[in-house]
Amino acid sequence: MFLQYVVDVLSLGSLYALFALGLVLVYGILKLVNFAYGELVLVIGYSIFLLKGSPFPWFFMAGTAIVMSILFSIFTDYVAFRPVREKSVTAVLITSFAFATLLQNAALLFISAKPKNVPMPSFLSDSVQFLGVITPVRNLISIFVTFFCLIVFYQFMKRSTLGLAMRAAATNFNMTRMLGIPANLVITSAFAMSGLLAGIAGTLWMSKIANVFPGVGLEPLLVAFIATVIGGMRSVHGAVLGGFILAFVDMSFNYLLPQDILKFRDVFTFSIVILILLIRPQGLIKGPATGIRA
Amino acid sequence: MKIFNNENTFNIIFFLILFVSIYLINFFIGSAIFERTITNLFIYIILVVGLQVFMGNSGILSFAHIGFMSIGAYSSGLLSMPIKMKGFVLRDLYPIFENVALDPILSIFIGGIFTAIIAAILTLPLMRLNDAAAVISSFALLMVIHSIVVGWSAVTNGPRTFFGLTKATTVEIALIFSFLTVIFALVYKNSKFGLLLRASRDNDIAAESIGANIVYLRWFAIIASAFLAGIAGGLWGHFITSFSPKSFYLKETFLVISMIIIGGSFTVTGAIAGALLVTIGYEFLRWIEKVIKFSDTITFEFIGLTEIVLSITIIIFLITKPKGLFPFKEIGYIIKKIFKNN
Numbered sequence: 001m002f003l004q005y006v007v008d009v010l011s012l013g014s015l016y017a018l019f020a021l022g023l024v025l026v027y028g029i030l031k032l033v034n035f036a037y038g039e040l041v042l043v044i045g046y047s048i049f050l051l052k053g054s055p056f057p058w059f060f061m062a063g064t065a066i067v068m069s070i071l072f073s074i075f076t077d078y079v080a081f082r083p084v085r086e087k088s089v090t091a092v093l094i095t096s097f098a099f100a101t102l103l104q105n106a107a108l109l110f111i112s113a114k115p116k117n118v119p120m121p122s123f124l125s126d127s128v129q130f131l132g133v134i135t136p137v138r139n140l141i142s143i144f145v146t147f148f149c150l151i152v153f154y155q156f157m158k159r160s161t162l163g164l165a166m167r168a169a170a171t172n173f174n175m176t177r178m179l180g181i182p183a184n185l186v187i188t189s190a191f192a193m194s195g196l197l198a199g200i201a202g203t204l205w206m207s208k209i210a211n212v213f214p215g216v217g218l219e220p221l222l223v224a225f226i227a228t229v230i231g232g233m234r235s236v237h238g239a240v241l242g243g244f245i246l247a248f249v250d251m252s253f254n255y256l257l258p259q260d261i262l263k264f265r266d267v268f269t270f271s272i273v274i275l276i277l278l279i280r281p282q283g284l285i286k287g288p289a290t291g292i293r294a
Numbered sequence: 295m296k297i298f299n300n301e302n303t304f305n306i307i308f309f310l311i312l313f314v315s316i317y318l319i320n321f322f323i324g325s326a327i328f329e330r331t332i333t334n335l336f337i338y339i340i341l342v343v344g345l346q347v348f349m350g351n352s353g354i355l356s357f358a359h360i361g362f363m364s365i366g367a368y369s370s371g372l373l374s375m376p377i378k379m380k381g382f383v384l385r386d387l388y389p390i391f392e393n394v395a396l397d398p399i400l401s402i403f404i405g406g407i408f409t410a411i412i413a414a415i416l417t418l419p420l421m422r423l424n425d426a427a428a429v430i431s432s433f434a435l436l437m438v439i440h441s442i443v444v445g446w447s448a449v450t451n452g453p454r455t456f457f458g459l460t461k462a463t464t465v466e467i468a469l470i471f472s473f474l475t476v477i478f479a480l481v482y483k484n485s486k487f488g489l490l491l492r493a494s495r496d497n498d499i500a501a502e503s504i505g506a507n508i509v510y511l512r513w514f515a516i517i518a519s520a521f522l523a524g525i526a527g528g529l530w531g532h533f534i535t536s537f538s539p540k541s542f543y544l545k546e547t548f549l550v551i552s553m554i555i556i557g558g559s560f561t562v563t564g565a566i567a568g569a570l571l572v573t574i575g576y577e578f579l580r581w582i583e584k585v586i587k588f589s590d591t592i593t594f595e596f597i598g599l600t601e602i603v604l605s606i607t608i609i610i611f612l613i614t615k616p617k618g619l620f621p622f623k624e625i626g627y628i629i630k631k632i633f634k635n636n
Contacts, residue, residue, distance in 0.1 A: 033426060083613040089425045090355040091612045094555060098605040098612075101548050105598035105605070113597065214598075218544075222437070229430065266441035273434040277427050278419050 004133045009244070009251045011139035014146030015201055015208075017243030019220050020227035021153070022197035024239035025190045027228065028170035030085070032092045036076045036100040038221025040195060043072045044202035045212025046107060049116045058121045066199035072103075073195025074188055081191075082184070100217065107214040115213040124207045138207045149200060150240065157236070162189055170234070229273045232283025241285060302480050304626035309476050309566065313469055320465060329465055331577055336468035337530050338569045340475045342553045344522025346565035347479050348515045349554065351488055353495035354424075356516070357547055358417075358432040359523050361439030362409050364542035366524025367531035368443065368450050370405030371459050374398040374532065379458035386448040398462030402528030409524025414517045421512040424498075436547065443539045450539070457536035463529045471529060475522055479562045480624070482518065491515055545601070549576075552608045558618025563625040568618065572604070579603055 026034050047065035054061070080095040124138040157163035168176045169186045177183050198220075205220060206212065223246065231242020246269070253265050276283065313336075320332045345359045372384075373396045380387055380395075396404070420431045444453050482488045491511040494501035498508060531537060549572070557568025579600040611618065620628075 031426060033430060079609065083609075084616065087612070087616045088353075089429070090353075091616050093355060093426075093429055094551060095609050095612050097548065097551070098608040101545075101601055102605040102609075105601040108598035109602065225430070225433075233426075263445040264441065267438050267445070270434040270437040270441070274420065274431050274438070277423060277431045277434075281423075281427055 003131055004135070005251070005255065007133050007135050007139065007143075009248050011135070011142045012251060013244035013247030014143050015204055015243075016223050016227050016247045017240040018146050018149060018197050018201035018204075019224040020231065020239035020243040021150075021236060022194040022201065023224040024228045024233065024236055025166075025194045025197070027233050028236070029166065029173060029187060029190050030081065030092075032081070032089065033096070033225070034076065034081075034194070035093060035096040035221070036080060036103065037096075037194070037198060037224060038217030038219070039100050039103040040069045040073060040198035040217070041202040041205055041220045042103060042107060042212065042214070042217045043069050044199055045118050045206050045216055046111060046116075048118050048203075048206065049111075049212055052119050058119065061119075062203050065203060066196065069199030069202060070192050070195035073191045073198065077188055077191040081187075100221075104214045104217070111214075113214060115211040118206050118210055118212050120207045120210055138204065141207075142204045145200060145204065149197065153197075153236075162186075166190055166193075226269055226273055228283070229276055230283060232285040234282065235285045238283045238285035242283065245284075301624065301626040301630070302484055304630065305480050305563070305624050306477055308625050308629065310473060312566075313473055317465065317469055331573065333463065333465045333468045333533055334530075335569065335573045336465070336472040337463075337526050337533065338550075338553065338573060339472040339566055340468075340522055340526040340529065341550055342557075342565045342569045343472070343475050343479045343562055344519050344526060345550060345554055346559055346562055347482060347522065348512070348519035350559040350561065350565070351483060351491040351495060351515055352512045354428045354432075354512070355551070356432045356519070357429065358435040358439065359519065359550060360542050360547045361436040362413055362520040362523035363527035363530070363546075364439060364443055364539065365409045365412055366402075366405040366527030367537065367542070368456065368527075369408045369524075370398070370401040370528035371456060371531045372449055373404060374401035374460060374462070375458055376460065383456065383458045384449065384451055388448060391449070398460050398532050399467070402462075402525060402532060405528040406521045406524035409527070410517050410521035413520030414513070417516050417520075418509075418513050421509045421516070440539060440543055443542070453539055455536050455538045459532055459535040461532065461535050463533035468529055468533070471525060475525075476562060476566065478518070478522075479565075482515075483562065487511060487514060548601075549604070552604050554618075555608055556611055556618055558620040560617060560622055561620045561624050563623075564618045564620035567620060571619075575603070575607075576600060 022040075023034065023037050026032070026037075044065045047068045048061050051061040051064060056064075076096065076099060080099040081092055084091040084095050124136065124141065126137050127134055128137055128140065157167060165176065165181045165186050166189065168179075168181065169183075169190075173183070176186070202220065209216075223243075227242035227246045228239050229242070230245055231240065232238025249269065249272075250265070253262060253268075257265075316332060316335070320329055341359070341363060345356065348354070348359075349356055372391060373394055375383065375395065377393060377395050380392060416435065420428070420435070423431055443450050446452075450456060483492070490501060490506040491508075493504070494506050494508045494511060502508060527542075534541075553568035553572045554565055555568070556571060557566065558564025583597065583599050615621075
């Protein structure tokens with residue numbers, strides 16, 4: 001029973017952590033929340049859905065969907081962030097919100113309001129049993145994929161020049177620019193990376209819910225959002241930690257609370273968000289020290 | 295003429311003339327659909343001008359406004375709903391409310407005050423947050439209010455439709471309320487509190503150094519703003535007579551924010567212009583959607599065009615005219631300037 005619980009928390013937490021990491025990458029550099037972030041899951045879902053009839057193997061479809069997610073993430077930068085970046089915080093928040101609305105309604109207009117089935121290879125939902133734990137294969141895959149991604153990501157941030165530039169930009173953006181790092185390159189790569197992480201997490205998410213509809217992006221956005229506030233909006237470690245904590249809280253509620261209290265779960269999680277913003281705005285793990293927005 | 299010297303009086307007179315002419319146009323057209331649109335417009339003016347009271351003067355984007363509107367709509371509906379409807383709509387209602395059926399207008403007013411009290415309790419600690427943290431917390435507040443409305447079935451009928459309200463809001467009532475709102479917003483903006491809050495918006499450190507208590511200034515503004523949102527919610531509820539928690543969520547938030555952005559959040563004129571233009575645009579696009587739908591040229595369901603156009607408009611506005619159509623000056627000043635130049 002306990003091991004079952006641990007596996008559930010880890011598999012959900014790994015998804016949440018990936019989503020949160022993608023959001024925090026952009027936030028770290030621009031100090032701005034990307035409200036269109038959840039729509040990357042929408043892009044993933046509809047990409048796979050539209051490729052459904054094609055003769056390609058599933059992994060090719062998923063790969064294409066992740067590429068689409070990266071492209072849309074970069075596109076978000078060009079449409080919603082770059083033109084208004086120098087203006088107020090409010091402006092960028094609203095443009096990303098508007099861009100999200102645009103994508104949702106484009107899906108509504110050109111595809112359908114009804115949920116569409118997203119094909120998934122059948123082995124993902126097969127159950128496996130080990131040490132008394134019964135869990136679908138996709139949960140184990142989520143855990144392994146996430147840990148693999150995290151290791152690659154950390155190594156990339158630590159060792160590559162681009163990773164170094166991104167960390168520098170998150171610490172002090174103006175200084176980084178003065179030292180000759182092209183600002184737009186760093187920002188675009190942050191968006192691309194954010195799209196990649198959201199793409200991987202989104203594909204795993206799709207394997208869980210198996211259908212796509214215009215409002216599908218809201219839940220991943222909220223998850224990433226809460227996880228980053230809890231863990232620390234400036235720190236990549238914080239985002240990962242926040243993802244696992246959120247999964248732990250959600251899962252514990254699911255195990256412990258009766259149905260009529262469970263529907264107030266969001267009230268509780270969002271109250272935590274507000275409380276953290278008030279008491280410890282930097283989150284559990286403090287990021288690099290600077291508050292100035294570029 | 296002395297009246298022209300006092301800019302605010304001139305503004306108020308201008309809006310009175312504007313509102314009355316809209317009303318007269320409606321009166322002479324005499325179409326039920328048009329009257330519906332006009333009543334909606336007046337309610338939206340209350341909502342957007344109410345948002346302007348906080349957002350325009352403090353410079354902080356608030357997502358919670360539609361949440362406050364829902365509190366007003368549900369609480370006033372709960373008070374005014376006829377007793378025989380109550381047993382039908384809200385099966386698990388608490389006994390205290392079972393035999394309460396107040397006059398709708400009184401309920402709307404109580405709903406507004408109730409919303410203001412809730413806002414006063416919830417938002418005081420949030421008022422010291424700035425920039426992204428302030429926006430995120432208001433977004434979280436919207437989520438909290440929405441989840442409570444969805445979850446608390448005993449008084450809200452849960453995610454299902456809340457119906458059975460008396461249709462009490464007429465176009466005249468909406469007009470009077472929205473005119474009073476406009477007067478309040480203009481007077482507040484030029485009062486001591488409004489001026490100090492605007493000073494803190496432009497430079498918080500300088501404003502604090504001359505003695506502005508930013509937290510309390512913002513707090514007062516958001517309480518007033520929530521009161522107006524609650525009134526707008528009550529009026530809307532007693533106009534539409536049935537609604538669900540979905541009516542007060544991200545789509546409506548987006549609509550109200552687009553109104554205030556297009557018009558310009560720093561001025562009351564901007565808020566009104568935004569509500570007017572977006573309503574006209576919205577109705578026009580809805581009409582196009584309907585025409586396309588019934589023309590049999592396409593076979594699939596045609597929805598979403600309105601939101602697509604609206605979101606593109608907002609992005610274009612924020613890039614080219616980030617402070618909206620009326621960035622700094624109220625209509626009174628603009629007209630006075632035109633007169634002076636002649």
